[in-house]
Amino acid sequence: MSGAAREGIGQPVRRKEDFRFITGNGHYTDDISRPRQTYAYFLRSPHAHARIRSIDTSEAEKAPGVAGIFTGRHVADDGLGGLICGWTVTSKDGTPMKVGPHPILALDTVRYVGDHVAMVVAETLAEARAAAELIEVDYEALPAAVSLGSCQKPDAAQVHPEAPRNTCFEWELGNKAETEAAFAKAARVVKLDLTNNRLIPNAMEPRAAIGEYDKGSGIYTLHTTSQNPHVARLVLSAFVGVAPEHKLRVIAPDVGGGFGSKIFIYAEETACVWAAAKLGRPIKWTADRSEAFLSDAHGRDHLSHAELALDADGKFLGLRVKTIANLGAYLSTFSAAVPTYLYGTLLSGQYDIPAIYVEVDGVYTHTAPVDAYRGAGRPEATYLVERMVETAARETGIDPADIRRRNFIRSFPHQTPVIMNYDAGDYQASLDAALEAIDYKGFAARKSDAAKRGKLRGIGISSYIEACGIAPSAAVGSLGAGVGLWESAEVRVNPTGNVEVLTGSHSHGQGHETTFAQLVASRLGIPLSNVEIVHGDTDKVQFGMGTYGSRSGAVGMSAIVKALEKIEAKAKKIAAHLMEAAVEDITFENGAFTVQGTDKSLAWAEVSLAAYTAHGFPSGEIEPGLKEGAFYDPANFTFPAGAHVCEVEIDPDTGIVEIVKFVAVDDFGTIINPMIVEGQVHGGIAQGIGQALLEHGVYDPASGQLVTGSYMDYCMPRADDLPSFTLGFTKTVCPSNPLGMKGCGEAGAIAAPPAIINAVTDALGIRDIEMPATPARVWQALQSAAPRAAAE
Amino acid sequence: MYQFNYERPKTLADAEALLAKSDDPKILAGGQTLIPTLKQRLAMPSDLIDIGGIKDLDFIRAEGDAVMIGAATRHAKVAQSAEVKKHNPALAALAAGIGDPAVRHMGTLGGSIANNDPAADYPAACLALDAKIHTTKRLIEADEFFKGMFETALQDGEIIKEVTFPHPEKAAYMKFRNPASRYAMVGVFVSKGPWGIRVAVTGAGQNGVFRVKEMEEALAKNWSPDAVANIKLPAKGLNADLHGSAEYRAHLVTVMAKRAVAAAG
Numbered sequence A: 001m002s003g004a005a006r007e008g009i010g011q012p013v014r015r016k017e018d019f020r021f022i023t024g025n026g027h028y029t030d031d032i033s034r035p036r037q038t039y040a041y042f043l044r045s046p047h048a049h050a051r052i053r054s055i056d057t058s059e060a061e062k063a064p065g066v067a068g069i070f071t072g073r074h075v076a077d078d079g080l081g082g083l084i085c086g087w088t089v090t091s092k093d094g095t096p097m098k099v100g101p102h103p104i105l106a107l108d109t110v111r112y113v114g115d116h117v118a119m120v121v122a123e124t125l126a127e128a129r130a131a132a133e134l135i136e137v138d139y140e141a142l143p144a145a146v147s148l149g150s151c152q153k154p155d156a157a158q159v160h161p162e163a164p165r166n167t168c169f170e171w172e173l174g175n176k177a178e179t180e181a182a183f184a185k186a187a188r189v190v191k192l193d194l195t196n197n198r199l200i201p202n203a204m205e206p207r208a209a210i211g212e213y214d215k216g217s218g219i220y221t222l223h224t225t226s227q228n229p230h231v232a233r234l235v236l237s238a239f240v241g242v243a244p245e246h247k248l249r250v251i252a253p254d255v256g257g258g259f260g261s262k263i264f265i266y267a268e269e270t271a272c273v274w275a276a277a278k279l280g281r282p283i284k285w286t287a288d289r290s291e292a293f294l295s296d297a298h299g300r301d302h303l304s305h306a307e308l309a310l311d312a313d314g315k316f317l318g319l320r321v322k323t324i325a326n327l328g329a330y331l332s333t334f335s336a337a338v339p340t341y342l343y344g345t346l347l348s349g350q351y352d353i354p355a356i357y358v359e360v361d362g363v364y365t366h367t368a369p370v371d372a373y374r375g376a377g378r379p380e381a382t383y384l385v386e387r388m389v390e391t392a393a394r395e396t397g398i399d400p401a402d403i404r405r406r407n408f409i410r411s412f413p414h415q416t417p418v419i420m421n422y423d424a425g426d427y428q429a430s431l432d433a434a435l436e437a438i439d440y441k442g443f444a445a446r447k448s449d450a451a452k453r454g455k456l457r458g459i460g461i462s463s464y465i466e467a468c469g470i471a472p473s474a475a476v477g478s479l480g481a482g483v484g485l486w487e488s489a490e491v492r493v494n495p496t497g498n499v500e501v502l503t504g505s506h507s508h509g510q511g512h513e514t515t516f517a518q519l520v521a522s523r524l525g526i527p528l529s530n531v532e533i534v535h536g537d538t539d540k541v542q543f544g545m546g547t548y549g550s551r552s553g554a555v556g557m558s559a560i561v562k563a564l565e566k567i568e569a570k571a572k573k574i575a576a577h578l579m580e581a582a583v584e585d586i587t588f589e590n591g592a593f594t595v596q597g598t599d600k601s602l603a604w605a606e607v608s609l610a611a612y613t614a615h616g617f618p619s620g621e622i623e624p625g626l627k628e629g630a631f632y633d634p635a636n637f638t639f640p641a642g643a644h645v646c647e648v649e650i651d652p653d654t655g656i657v658e659i660v661k662f663v664a665v666d667d668f669g670t671i672i673n674p675m676i677v678e679g680q681v682h683g684g685i686a687q688g689i690g691q692a693l694l695e696h697g698v699y700d701p702a703s704g705q706l707v708t709g710s711y712m713d714y715c716m717p718r719a720d721d722l723p724s725f726t727l728g729f730t731k732t733v734c735p736s737n738p739l740g741m742k743g744c745g746e747a748g749a750i751a752a753p754p755a756i757i758n759a760v761t762d763a764l765g766i767r768d769i770e771m772p773a774t775p776a777r778v779w780q781a782l783q784s785a786a787p788r789a790a791a792e
Numbered sequence B: 001m002y003q004f005n006y007e008r009p010k011t012l013a014d015a016e017a018l019l020a021k022s023d024d025p026k027i028l029a030g031g032q033t034l035i036p037t038l039k040q041r042l043a044m045p046s047d048l049i050d051i052g053g054i055k056d057l058d059f060i061r062a063e064g065d066a067v068m069i070g071a072a073t074r075h076a077k078v079a080q081s082a083e084v085k086k087h088n089p090a091l092a093a094l095a096a097g098i099g100d101p102a103v104r105h106m107g108t109l110g111g112s113i114a115n116n117d118p119a120a121d122y123p124a125a126c127l128a129l130d131a132k133i134h135t136t137k138r139l140i141e142a143d144e145f146f147k148g149m150f151e152t153a154l155q156d157g158e159i160i161k162e163v164t165f166p167h168p169e170k171a172a173y174m175k176f177r178n179p180a181s182r183y184a185m186v187g188v189f190v191s192k193g194p195w196g197i198r199v200a201v202t203g204a205g206q207n208g209v210f211r212v213k214e215m216e217e218a219l220a221k222n223w224s225p226d227a228v229a230n231i232k233l234p235a236k237g238l239n240a241d242l243h244g245s246a247e248y249r250a251h252l253v254t255v256m257a258k259r260a261v262a263a264a265g
């Protein structure tokens, strides 16, 4: 195999970035130190809800090493705006969502435990922390609205006066009348109340920032842990007003995981860059893990009631859903979009459901803000749909695989009743492959064998679909997005033929430096090592929308393809000139330009050099240089889909659930690097297992204190919690982008939870169990079920 | 962390002298509990007396019918010790199940029992194996040592030197891990030896480790898992939290006791 073939599209190339990460040579924000740097510590609210009567910083200011102390008063005096939500959701009655202000530092009220009250800047972190203890905040503690189930009651404490009954929006999607009609003619209606548990992201690297200001140029620089540095710059300049866009540079260097939590523009990073100018010194802040638990945006947290209407043959007629989604105390950057347009639009699942109607109340509580977390809305949708389908199968007595087959969408494009237009897929192919891999037919035998060993065995299917590659800018614009969701790329060919690719996508664990380079290397016929992927710096990359929603492949790489096409076109022109042939006669293959039908040929590096020597270019026809840029706006979302099937064994004595088999068959369209894709699927499933069995962000309902504020109580998945995964792939090419890619980053987290809970409830013979299905909950479920079973 | 003086004496006598003359000293062993406490600013000792430099506190010795383990001996060393594995395999297995490898290579026996975390493992072993705790001042029977949650019989300035574990005839420890922390949500140590039969439970009790007399009596009559299968602890007085109710913990005590007896053979 030639080098290009070994490194090209479809090859499991080892990640270029791993050597530096594994050898400790990465450059994360906290690794960077700036001359005369100071350290910030944030004093946080110990109360879920309190009025701030006064803040006395006089003693703290005298403490050793203190360089400055900032409160909400300073922020207000500077006329700084608050943090924003970049997506406006409109309620059923046509009113826009009700937004309470989100100040950088609290002014007169704190609204969750961990809310930022004051920033202390000192020569060392220890001094900043010590000084913070000397700040006297006179709080008037107030009752808090903590529970999702009761925060809309008339007597509940109010988070924002702007939002009566703590209701930010009452959104709807679908056709209510058609859905009512579908239910009216149903042979059977399946009903279920479902909880989607609150999760806390826990990227390996906590959030961090270094803000600085250069007096000479008036330029602000923010190094930060961001998944989308350009969006951060835009928000900080246009909305918060820290500095004009051209005077603000945002750099997101190596970032150690994000999972969504680093999309958002937070108070701490903002305060660092703002205060750096006031102090005239760089300010560094790195969250510790306890702060991360309190102040990173959390994920999920829904309560839903769902009803599925079926005809006598088990065909779905309609789906009706009412969801209450927790937004936390303040709207975060994308929080309004997550439980609405990223959730309601996926409620058709893989199924032909003629009528769907969903209502979502987005509500405020005195808890940390809730926003996108790996999957963002789609795990919640998939969980609901797949739990409903499973329940329908059990209640109708139709085999769970069969009821899915009866309802699969089989012709494309398919317009769902909830906006999405699915472009391609073969849902039965992935389900059949997954059932084959897990030996579905042999399950009954395995179950009775398990029973002999005193174990309860269950199997669960999840046929998921998600919408990735967000998104056509026009579509999201009409749905309330404040931004367009295209991507940019710039390909710079150097005279010696090696290539720099500047992308607006951001890699924080996804391996772009490898996969993007594979694309470029294979298109240009050059070695992988001759391609450098540049990202994460607003001074280098002109603009970009960043990485989330599994969009970097489908959108970011498509932009690169567009730029490469322009490069190829120009290089052909140069080659034609050099070889005195017509452009139409030039072919470009395996890194060589050839005049068709002749043996005249030029190597890539000869043409790239000629582009810069530019000797004798016909003036006006060919400009010197070889550099092209492109913006790519996708034609549609992409729709990765597949089937995850899981088998569990439960020890009835202890309630421990063991996942004994886990099969995932995914259709991601074109795959650039199967090894990286498998890694993404593994990580996603790990997080899905975390949600289903282990993880739970819990606040004390009365006090609003975060009960799961450390790993002593918040159960992150560990290697020994996970089984060995069996992966498979089916392929329908995505027609909506040039590479046919769909996206793979979130599938595992989306698909796994319902597969697991379907298996657990199958094993236990119960309708539902709340996630996480901890041993205690499973045991409790068995206690409640046992007398009933005995009575039967 | 708040500021403190740091001392690393070479001998026990020096350590005692430093403890005596400091304002508000704390002994530092493996630091697995103390250092996080300091980092969270939940303690403000004037002096840390690090006993890690005292060679006499780090040993494992089998003598006669007992194994002696120095207070500063790390869990990993106990887990791997040929002597412990030979004479007291249940104790080696218990040490091997504490925390993770990093914790086991730092945490010490003395630190664990001095701390007396209600979810720690070693207290169950000490109580069930009728261990003798030797300090710089006296010998304390395990039965007298554990005084409640995070409380022990230790006085100010008293350093644990070693713990003597008499060899059991039969013993086993069964631990039900808290899914998040991996400490014991319920751990049951059963033993048979010169002291008779003992059943010690950690993790479950609001006052830390305790013995279950009813199970001990039942096992004395009939050493078999069935003997304890129907002995249920009252839920009252047991821990209840996010990870499990008191009823669940009571149930787990029975399950773990049964499994421990089965494992002890």
Ligand SMILES: Cc1cc2nc3c(=O)[nH]c(=O)nc-3n(C[C@H](O)[C@H](O)[C@H](O)COP(=O)(O)OP(=O)(O)OC[C@H]3O[C@@H](n4cnc5c(N)ncnc54)[C@H](O)[C@@H]3O)c2cc1C
Binding pocket: B026, B027, B028, B029, B030, B031, B032, B033, B034, B035, B051, B071, B072, B075, B097, B098, B099, B100, B103, B106, B107, B108, B109, B110, B111, B112, B114, B115, B119, B120, B121, B122, B154, B158, B159, B160, B161, B181, B182, B183, B184
């Ligand atoms: C992530 C993690 C997981 C853990 N999991 C478990 C687990 O599963 N099971 C378990 O049992 N434990 C567990 N531990 C606790 C750990 O194993 C140690 O036993 C415990 O932290 C105390 O031992 P140390 O040597 O670290 O003591 P230190 O933290 O140094 O000291 C603890 C206390 O004991 C005092 N002290 C120490 N040595 C002596 C002495 N010789 N005489 C008198 N006083 C003394 C100190 O002054 C201090 O008050 C875990 C700890 C961590 C960090």
